Amino acid sequence: MTPALSTVLRRRFVVTGVVQGVGFRPFVWRLATSLGLAGLVGNDSAAVFVEVQGAAAAVDEFARRLAADAPPLAQVASVAWDELPVAPSDGFVIVPSRVADGARTAIPPDVAVCDDCVRELFDPADRRHRHPFVTCTNCGPRFTIIRALPYDRPATTMAGFPLCDRCATEYHDPADRRFHAQPLCCPDCGPTLRFTDGTSGPAAVVAARQAITAGQVVAVKGIGGYHLACDATSAEAVASLRARKARGGKPFAVMVRDLDAARALAEIDDDEAAVLTSPARPVVLLRRRPEACVADGVAPGSPWLGVLLPYTPVHHLLLEGGGTLVLTSANRSDEPICFTDDDEAQRLPALADAVLTHDRPIHVPCDDSVVRVVDGRELPIRRSRGYAPLPVELGASGPAVLAVGGELKNTFCLTDGARAYCSAHIGDMGTLETLQAFERSVAQLSGMRAAPVRLAADLHPSYLTRSWAERHAGDRPLDLVQHHHAHVASLLAEHGRLGEPVVGVAFDGTGFGIDGTIWGGEILTLGAGSHRFTRAAHLAPVPLPGGDVAVRNPRRMALSHLRAAGIGWDADLPCVAACGAAELRLLASQLESGAGCVPTTSMGRLFDAVASLLGVRHAVTYEGQAAIELEALAAAAPLAPALRMPGLDPGPLLAGLVDGLRAGVPVAGLALAFHAAVADAVAEVVERVAGPVRLAGLTGGVFQNVLLLRLTGQRLRERGFTVLTHRVVPPNDGGLALGQAAVSVLTALDEQRLIEEG
Ligand SMILES: [Zn+2]
Ligand SMILES: [Zn+2]
Structure with missing residues (x-):
């Protein structure tokens, strides 16, 4: 009609x-x-x-x-x-795509293979039965295969795989669920899976599975890079993997077939189940079951277990018969993930016994994301595959900024108008490989966005990211942003509340302060629209004896804190007993003379000190280990004595803990009392410095601690504060770049305003 x-x-x-x-x-x-x-x-x-x-x-x-x-x-x-x-x-x-000037569209993240495609994968009657690259309009790789915009097959790494007639028919049929699905392919026209022994296609998966069952470490090429996989129940295989990665005691994540299999390993509530099965398919840190059937070496001594579910057809095929795989990025610790053919030829042989690979190039590397789930919301620990490079709406529009991020867990951030595009996880700067990965990634993402006219970096004079920014800024302004200021700004930015007055609590291990000392227990106030901050309060400083040595040995922080609190180093205290006589003498003279000691207000170091004081952990093999174990102990405690930390001075709190130890109070209760005392102290101090401001934010790596996050949030809400916590970028240094970019945008807007006012 x-x-x-x-x-x-x-x-x-x-x-x-x-x-x-x-x-x-x-x-x-x-x-x-x-x-x-x-x-x-x-x-x-x-x-x-x-x-x-x-x-x-x-x-x-x-x-x-x-x-x-x-x-x-x-x-x-x-x-x-x-x-x-x-x-x-x-x-x-x-109609055909057009190339337009100006603003660029957002690039979608990679998404897990969907249920419809998994059904076809296991349907013997389907022409994609066991096809390792089955995908459709609703699923599969995106970010890691896109070379240019607009997003069409010739602009992706699928360009080298011309569609066969049957796939072309599906591609052009508007009624088909693969209508205009760019990575679409089939066994006749798609990439080929190969195993070290020469087998290809579905047989390659069978061969890889047999190798894993036989105890080998197998590299598996995935969406954003290679993984290393081994049998998580084999102590020998896990030990071999740990040695090759030079990983210390840091836990590995495991992959199992489905939610039921995951429930056998860990306690999973409905919110956690929803995140585990979401299209982003991150690693979710879960409370491990004592009877979980994994080798001790998977997550030694850890109360948590990182679990992820299959997100590529190859994962589904590998786990078809069940089992539990360790699945970890293919790299030595500190280096970026392997993702190219060159990596496969040069770096993988030292890491893996065999390789399950394919011939679809990975254009951009992208590690797995890691999250915790708190009160039904995701708390990102690492924001990468499945999330990057989704934009963050800043709540303020300014010039295009490139913020280069921090030194550990590096990510960078590009702004374009009111949107910020955060990169995938890059890694710890300090190796040539990481720097190259950083530069490649910057070039790739900025090629698809507005060219940056301004740069931002951390204030720390020896951060490689800062010197990179100084070398590359040219005529463009470079904003040096204080570390904890950037953390607070990242929180405002991810909530779209940039420029609102806030009291920001930024607790972490290490950040360079404007006075040249090491900050990390900071309460900062940010005024309306201001690109500046005021250091309103901080943890009382103590000497950090010997820098990195003290970071690796929480017992040394405990002794430094005890000394600052005027508490004697008596042999009945676990942290004193953990030191030899020579170490005690050395430390005493070091603290006496101040040689090699830098003052620090680090909250991360206070958590280390208390972990050692309570006998939980005296030396660590990975960042945050002592605090993670202290949290787990506290979370299991039924009740706690009331302790206080007035005015962010840890002295009285440490004295209370020592009294508790000597009175035989269970250490779990003392660990809980410590968390509660920190939360109380924060709420009191925030209230004192807030004036009329009713917005508070909790940020920095220490707030990966869910118990502390909950307790502090509760106390602040009871006092009438709206409390911001991280949901989009991590509270740790992985979120730093967003905050740097946000401060830089505000700085530019302020300069512009001054010029306009004459
Ligand atoms: Zn699909
Ligand atoms: Zn085909």
Whole structure:
């Protein structure tokens, strides 16, 4: 039925956000067709553009459902529209992509293979039965295969795999669920899986599984890089993997077939189950069951177990028969993940006995993400695959900034208008490989965004990221941002509240202070719209004896804290007993003379000190180990004596803990009492410095501690504060770049305002 001419409209829509590579054009096609509308849809480098023509009521209905019914992986940022003159129009078509200047569209993250595709994978009647690259419009690799925008197959690493006739038919059939799915392929036209022994295709998976069962370490090429996989129940295999990675005692994550298998390893509530099975499929840190069937070497002494579920067809095939795999990034600790053919040839032989690989290139590396789940919300520990490079809406618009991030857990951040694009996890700076990975990643992401006109880096004079920024800034302004200021700004930015007055609690291990000492127990106030901060309060400083040595040996921090508190080094205290006589003499003279001692207000170091004082951990093999074990102990405690830390002075609190030890109070109770005392102290001090401000934020690596996060949040809310915690970027240094970028944007806006005011 042809509508009366007077009621026919033609309207153009421009949709921005994460709208490419998520099935948006097919969705528009189906919606328009079902409403009897004519017109067109296409991608340009900035957006999806749509023109529809038809009855006014149908056009209105289309406009209503365009954002409301968008496909699950889409994130619509804006829909602009205007009226066009009615034109001769026949049917609804998808038009070729256009390259447009100016703003760029968001790149979607990689997503786990969907349930529909997994069904086909295991359906003997399906032509993609056991095809290791099965994918559709709703799933599969994106970020790691996109070489350029707009997102079309020739601009991806699938360009070298021309579609066979049957796949081409699916690609062009608007009724097919692979309509315009760019990575689509089949056994006839897709990449090939190969195993070291020469087998290929599904047989390669069988061979790899046999090698793992036989105790070998097998490298598996995945979405964003190679993993190392081994049998998690084999002590020998796990020990061999640990030695090759030079990983110390840091826990490995494990992958199992499904949620039921995961429940046999760890306690999982509904929220955690939802995150485990989400399209991002991160590693979720879960409370480990005592009877969990994994070798001790998987997560030695750890109360937590990192678990992830299969997210590629190869994972599903590897775990088809059950089992528990250690699955960890293929790299030596401190180095970036292996992801290229060169890496496979040069770095993998030392790491793995065999390789399950394929010939689809990985354009950008991307590690697995790691999260904890707190009160139903994700607390990111590492934001990478499945999340990067989704934009963060800053709540303020400014010039394009490149923020280079911190030194450990490095990520960088690019802003474009009001959006910030945070990179995937890059790693610990300090090796040439990491620096190269950083530079490659900066070039790749900035090639798809506005060119940065301003840079931001940490204030620390010996951070490699800072010197890189200084070398590359040229004529562009470089903002040096204090570490904890950046942490607080990152929290405001991820909540879209940049520029709002806030009291920020930034607790971590180490950050360079503006007075040249090591900060880390900071309460900062940020004024409205200001790019500056005030150090309103901080933990009382103590000497950090011997820098890194003290970081690796919490017993030394305990002794430093005891001395600062005027508490004698009596042999009945676990931290004193853990030191030999020579070490005690050395430390005493070091603290006496101050040689090699830097003052620090680090809250991370106080957690270390208390862990050693309570006999939990005297030396660590990875960052945060002592604090993690202290938290786990406290979380299991039934009740705790009341202790106090007035004015962020740890002295009285340490005295209370020593009294408790001597009175025979269980250490779990003392660990809980310590957490509660820190939370109380924070709430008191925040209230004291807040004035009329009712917004508080909890950030820094110490707030990966869920118990402390909960207790402190509770205390602050009881006092009437709105409390911001991290949900998008990590509280640790992985979130630093976003905060640096945010401060830089505010600085630029302030400069602009001064110029305009003359
Ligand atoms: Zn799918
Ligand atoms: Zn095909």
